[in-house]
Every structure is written in C-alpha cells, then in structure tokens.
Amino acid sequence: MQLSVNGRERELPEGTTIAQLIEELALDPRSLAVECNLELVPRAQHAQTQLKEGDRVEVVTLVGGG
Amino acid sequence: MATEILAESSLTIGTHTLSSRLIVGTGKYANYELMGEALQRSGTDCITVAVRRERLIDAAGNNLLEFIDTQRYTLLPNTAGCFSAEDAVRVARLGREILVGIENPGADWVKLEVLSDTKTLLPDPIATLEATEKLVADGFQVLCYSTDDPVVARRLKEAGATSVMPAGSPIGSGQGVLNPNNIRICLEYLKEGDPDYPVIVDAGVGTASDVTIAMELGVDGVLLNTGIAHAKDPLKMADAMRHATEAGRLAYLSGRIPRKLYATASSPDEGVITSKPR
Numbered sequence: 001m002q003l004s005v006n007g008r009e010r011e012l013p014e015g016t017t018i019a020q021l022i023e024e025l026a027l028d029p030r031s032l033a034v035e036c037n038l039e040l041v042p043r044a045q046h047a048q049t050q051l052k053e054g055d056r057v058e059v060v061t062l063v064g065g066g
Numbered sequence: 067m068a069t070e071i072l073a074e075s076s077l078t079i080g081t082h083t084l085s086s087r088l089i090v091g092t093g094k095y096a097n098y099e100l101m102g103e104a105l106q107r108s109g110t111d112c113i114t115v116a117v118r119r120e121r122l123i124d125a126a127g128n129n130l131l132e133f134i135d136t137q138r139y140t141l142l143p144n145t146a147g148c149f150s151a152e153d154a155v156r157v158a159r160l161g162r163e164i165l166v167g168i169e170n171p172g173a174d175w176v177k178l179e180v181l182s183d184t185k186t187l188l189p190d191p192i193a194t195l196e197a198t199e200k201l202v203a204d205g206f207q208v209l210c211y212s213t214d215d216p217v218v219a220r221r222l223k224e225a226g227a228t229s230v231m232p233a234g235s236p237i238g239s240g241q242g243v244l245n246p247n248n249i250r251i252c253l254e255y256l257k258e259g260d261p262d263y264p265v266i267v268d269a270g271v272g273t274a275s276d277v278t279i280a281m282e283l284g285v286d287g288v289l290l291n292t293g294i295a296h297a298k299d300p301l302k303m304a305d306a307m308r309h310a311t312e313a314g315r316l317a318y319l320s321g322r323i324p325r326k327l328y329a330t331a332s333s334p335d336e337g338v339i340t341s342k343p344r
Contacts, residue, residue, distance in 0.1 A: 006119040006120065007119070025120070025121075027120055027121075028129075029167070030167040030168055031131050031164060031167060031168055032120060032164060033117075033160040033163035033164045035156065035160060038156060040160060040163060042163065043163065058119065058160075059119065060118060060164070061118065061129065061130075061131075061164065062116070062117060062129075062141070062161075062164055063115070063117075063130055064092035064101060064116065064130055065092060065114055065118075065146050065291075066092075066291030
C-alpha cells in the first residue's frame with residue numbers, strides 16, 4: 001500500500017502497524033510522537049494501529065528551538 | 067541573607083518551580099555541544115524545544131536529546147512554526163506525547179506560539195486566544211507568547227493561560243524591550259489582585275542590558291534564545307545573561323530611586339570649605 005510518511009510517499013506491506021513502521025525507520029520510540037491524518041496516535045496504541053492506503057503519517061521528535 | 071536571595075530568585079509558573087528566572091531556547095547554536103555548554107553557563111533549569119519531523123533537521127542523525135540532561139532541565143515544548151490555532155494544538159499534543167515518553171516534567175505545559183506571518187513573526191492574537199482555550203480545555207498549562215498589548219494579555223489570562231509572555235520586540239530581532247510602558251501596563255493588568263501571576267518577557271532580547279531592563283520592570287522572568295546562540299561568544303554571553311537576570315531582579319526588588327531632572331549632591335552640603343557659584 002502507498003502512504004505518506006513525513007511528506008514522502010512510501011510503499012509498505014498491507015497491515016503494517018505504526019510500531020512496525022518505527023522499527024523499520026530505526027527510530028527510538030520513546031523520543032518520538034506519531035500523528036496519522038492529523039490525529040495523534042498515543043504510544044500505547046502504536047502496536048495495534050494498522051496503517052491504511054493513503055494515510056498521511058507524521059513522525060516527529062524534539063529539535064532545538066526558542 | 068544569601069538564602070533569602072536564593073528564595074527570591076525562584077520562579078513559579080503553574081505547578082512548576084524553577085530555580086532560575088531565565089528560560090533559554092535551544093535553537094540556532096552552531097552545534098549541539100556548544101548549546102549544551104551555553105545552557106549550563108546560563109544557569110537556567112528550563113529550556114524550550116521545538117517539535118519537528120524526524121531526521122529532517124540533522125542529517126547526521128544527531129538527536130537533541132543526546133546533548134541535554136533531561137533529569138536536570140524541565141523542557142518547555144513550543145509550537146513554533148504554527149500559523150493557525152489548529153496546527154498549534156496538534157503540535158502541542160505531539161510535544162506532550164514526546165515528553166511523556168522521555169518522562170520529563172515539562173509534559174504538562176506548552177509555550178504557545180501562533181504566528182501571523184513569516185516576516186515579522188508577530189503573534190496572531192486571535193488565533194493565540196483560540197488555541198489557548200482549546201489547550202486549557204485539554205489539560206495543558208499554557209504559556210502564551212503574545213504581543214505586548216495589555217488588552218490581549220488580559221484576555222489570554224482570562225482564557226486560562228498559566229502565564230502570559232509578552233514580546234519585548236520581534237523574535238530574533240535583538241531590539242530589546244521596545245515599549246516598556248506596555249509591559250508595565252501588562253504587569254498591572256495581569257497581577258491585579260494576583261501578584262504571583264507569572265509574566266515573562268519572551269523574544270527580542272539582544273544583550274544583557276535588555277534582560278536587566280525587562281527584569282527591572284518587574285517581570286518574573288525572561289525567555290531568550292538568539293541573544294545567546296548568535297552572540298560571537300555564546301558561552302560568555304550566557305554568563306552575561308545569567309548575571310543580567312539576577313541584577314535586574316535584585317534591582318527591581320530593591321526599589322530604584324525616582325528619576326529627577328536636576329542633580330542631588332551625594333556629599334553633604336554642611337562643612338564645605340569652598341564657596342558655591344551663584
């Protein structure tokens with residue numbers, strides 16, 4: 001299935017969960033947050049939440065800012 | 067006496083008590099190592115952070131969190147880069163989620179920034195008010211970056227803002243406190259019958275004297291970033307900003323002398339052995 005991760009189109013197997021996506025991106029799940037179609041997906045739901053065709057996913061972390 | 071001064075220097079914002087009255091941003095440093103040292107030198111225990119897409123800011127994959135001790139600092143996530151109330155609410159929630167994940171006490175508050183345009187980066191007061199209402203309803207302690215308009219400041223407090231943070235001048239402009247009279251009126255409005263309500267000057271500070279001037283007006287703290295990060299020597303400037311915050315606070319508490327047009331001699335008139343001009 002085709003979906004967007006941080007503004008880039010990406011091909012993922014059907015049924016991929018958010019937790020699996022984070023693992024594939026090799027990111028530390030503790031220091032990030034995930035939004036799917038403008039809604040926050042709490043960490044506790046990452047393992048159960050399956051992504052769908054056309055989803056717009058944002059994976060964010062903290063950076064320097066004022 | 068020393069402990070008395072120490073007690074006076076702590077700053078309470080909502081449920082958070084900070085030992086320093088200086089809040090420092092983590093943006094725009096040449097590198098994260100320099101940032102870490104500057105933060106230490108500034109004496110702050112509260113630092114602002116921004117929420118951005120993973121791996122887009124630092125190509126090398128350096129994570130800010132590797133350079134700051136999250137046990138030592140209370141993080142204050144901002145909503146910088148948001149131009150609508152909806153986006154600010156989204157970003158605030160994402161920031162909270164990250165801070166919960168790293169178990170930082172700053173998870174329950176946010177520095178709300180809803181800007182109007184990219185040229186001035188001035189806050190949009192109407193969108194800021196709207197976002198404040200939504201975030202307060204969502205359980206956040208909201209620290210509102212605002213214009214120095216006393217009426218807007220009062221409306222933000224009425225909407226439930228934990229602190230109102232009027233700009234001294236535009237973000238990163240280094241112009242200092244452009245309208246001290248507005249800051250004075252903000253203080254009067256916000257602290258009326260509520261003297262402990264925290265008011266913080268956020269943005270525009272260029273050098274140490276700007277911080278001191280803000281503190282002497284009676285604000286509870288100063289939030290700055292570029293003034294340190296872009297100084298020629300950020301470490302020395304961090305020292306200067308720390309001293310400036312303390313100097314301004316002590317001067318405010320001490321009660322300055324009134325300004326007078328003419329001179330008043332410091333040495334006694336009595337016993338002079340010389341004659342005065344007519």
